[in-house]
Amino acid sequence: MKLSKYFLTTDTLDEVGIPNKRIIFSTRTATSILVDESIYKDLIESNLANIEPGILSKLIDKEFLVSEDQDEFQSIVTANSAAKKDGKFLSMTIQPSANCQLGCHYCGQLHSKHYASDQVIEKYYERIVQLLSDREYRGLSITWYGGEPLTGYGAIRKTSEKLISLANERGMAYFSNMVTNGLSLKPSIFEELVEVCKITDYQITIDGTAESHDKRRITKSGESTFDLIMKNICDVSQMDIYSARNCNISVRVNIDKTNYQYVDPLIDLIREKELQSKVTMYFAPIVDFGGNDAGKESLDKEFFAGKEIEWLLRCYENEIKVKVLPSRTHSVCMAENRDSEVLDAFGNIYACWEFPYSESYAQGDSLIGNLFLPKETYNENATLRNWNEMLTSGATWCKTCNHLPVCGGGCPKSWHEGTPACPPFKFNYKDKLLLDYYIKKKNEVDKENNEVDKENIEVIK
Numbered sequence: 001m002k003l004s005k006y007f008l009t010t011d012t013l014d015e016v017g018i019p020n021k022r023i024i025f026s027t028r029t030a031t032s033i034l035v036d037e038s039i040y041k042d043l044i045e046s047n048l049a050n051i052e053p054g055i056l057s058k059l060i061d062k063e064f065l066v067s068e069d070q071d072e073f074q075s076i077v078t079a080n081s082a083a084k085k086d087g088k089f090l091s092m093t094i095q096p097s098a099n100c101q102l103g104c105h106y107c108g109q110l111h112s113k114h115y116a117s118d119q120v121i122e123k124y125y126e127r128i129v130q131l132l133s134d135r136e137y138r139g140l141s142i143t144w145y146g147g148e149p150l151t152g153y154g155a156i157r158k159t160s161e162k163l164i165s166l167a168n169e170r171g172m173a174y175f176s177n178m179v180t181n182g183l184s185l186k187p188s189i190f191e192e193l194v195e196v197c198k199i200t201d202y203q204i205t206i207d208g209t210a211e212s213h214d215k216r217r218i219t220k221s222g223e224s225t226f227d228l229i230m231k232n233i234c235d236v237s238q239m240d241i242y243s244a245r246n247c248n249i250s251v252r253v254n255i256d257k258t259n260y261q262y263v264d265p266l267i268d269l270i271r272e273k274e275l276q277s278k279v280t281m282y283f284a285p286i287v288d289f290g291g292n293d294a295g296k297e298s299l300d301k302e303f304f305a306g307k308e309i310e311w312l313l314r315c316y317e318n319e320i321k322v323k324v325l326p327s328r329t330h331s332v333c334m335a336e337n338r339d340s341e342v343l344d345a346f347g348n349i350y351a352c353w354e355f356p357y358s359e360s361y362a363q364g365d366s367l368i369g370n371l372f373l374p375k376e377t378y379n380e381n382a383t384l385r386n387w388n389e390m391l392t393s394g395a396t397w398c399k400t401c402n403h404l405p406v407c408g409g410g411c412p413k414s415w416h417e418g419t420p421a422c423p424p425f426k427f428n429y430k431d432k433l434l435l436d437y438y439i440k441k442k443n444e445v446d447k448e449n450n451e452v453d454k455e456n457i458e459v460i461k
């Protein structure tokens with residue numbers, strides 16, 4: 001056996017009061033383990049005979065150790081392809097409106113007052129029926145995106161009713177989520193979205209407190225939106241249906257040099273409004289959108305990664321749920337899944353949800369086709385569908401990167417635009433491993449369930 005190359009480690013933890021130990025992380029299985037320094041030394045020096053059989057078998061089980069002759073990159077690529085081939089869910093993104101009330105400076109879309117007509121809705125349905133016939137799927141998953149999807153609420157409702165009936169007729173599971181600016185997410189609409197359209201997960205962007213949010217996420221006529229969005233989040237998250245249907249709102253914060261100072265007070269405000277058990281939070285750097293220069297005020301990646309640790313810790317202290325460590329990912333995103341498509345309000349089909357309505361990508365090689373045209377005319381090699389070839393050819397850094405099994409390559413569109421897509425985890429994994437350990441140690445339930453060998457090794461669950 002050999003030590004897997006898909007392996008990360010913290011420094012020794014002496015300085016944080018855990019002497020002679022460190023945390024190691026297998027990106028192949030997304031498992032972190034607290035080990036004695038002596039075991040770590042035996043691992044990197046290949047003195048496996050010194051390691052107790054019980055511990056050795058845990059390290060093999062969690063793929064820290066793999067067979068000597070294994071081509072690990074190939075093994076990851078093969079496992080990813082098999083997972084995609086066996087995928088039991090058809091995942092589609094529908095953008096039923098080309099309109100949005102907001103005029104955020106970093107958005108790369110051109111908005112117009114166009115919404116999916118009944119004819120387009122019928123074509124959504126026909127396309128999904130066609131894709132479902134290609135394989136034995138057990139479920140259908142729909143993401144609603146925009147423009148602002150709720151400006152096309154009528155189309156969402158009609159399409160959902162048809163697709164839910166289809167899933168029911170076929171005995172398939174049905175899941176749905178929405179990326180919305182939150183302006184129209186009133187309790188009465190929310191109730192219908194959950195009850196009728198089965199949309200239970202929502203992503204809403206808030207760019208800091210009102211002081212920064214209202215300079216960026218303003219309406220096209222320049223009006224502020226912070227108070228209304230926060231009110232909607234508070235109102236809907238207090239509804240009985242929110243808890244009864246396990247709904248979640250994920251608050252996304254888009255961050256650059258001009259607003260990172262407003263993230264701490266936003267976290268405090270979420271707590272003040274007692275939303276900590278209702279919402280989750282995550283932090284995203286602002287990047288260019290097809291050459292729109294939105295990333296000109298981007299934070300340096302390492303600086304962002306350092307701030308992210310502070311924000312995650314602050315969330316933890318305020319009892320706001322966050323995800324600290326990445327999971328094993330078998331697919332970077334929809335772009336590489338040939339059965340996963342984005343359908344826009346005109347019936348256009350794309351591989352990436354940032355393509356519709358954008359100046360750079362709406363036409364040309366990025367367009368797979370249009371639902372009103374025969375499928376023989378569709379471009380199977382549309383932009384980003386070749387991600388697997390890009391990955392295996394070594395055109396990006398990912399082929400030799402030990403983060404690949406949990407990262408997948410970040411964002412194919414970003415690489416396509418010539419920007420490395422490495423997520424903050426690449427820069428702050430040591431701190432995240434420690435933070436994750438610290439959080440789990442504090443959690444009584446996880447503590448009880450921990451698989452612990454107190455002497456030498458501890459799998460951190």
Ligand code: SF4
Pocket residue numbers: 332333334335351352353354384410411412413414
């Ligand atoms: S290519 Fe990037 S922007 Fe497009 S769907 Fe994938 S992750 Fe999202």
Ligand code: SF4
Pocket residue numbers: 396397398399401402403404407408409410411420421422423426
């Ligand atoms: S995007 Fe960056 S971190 Fe992710 S696999 Fe590629 S090189 Fe590694």
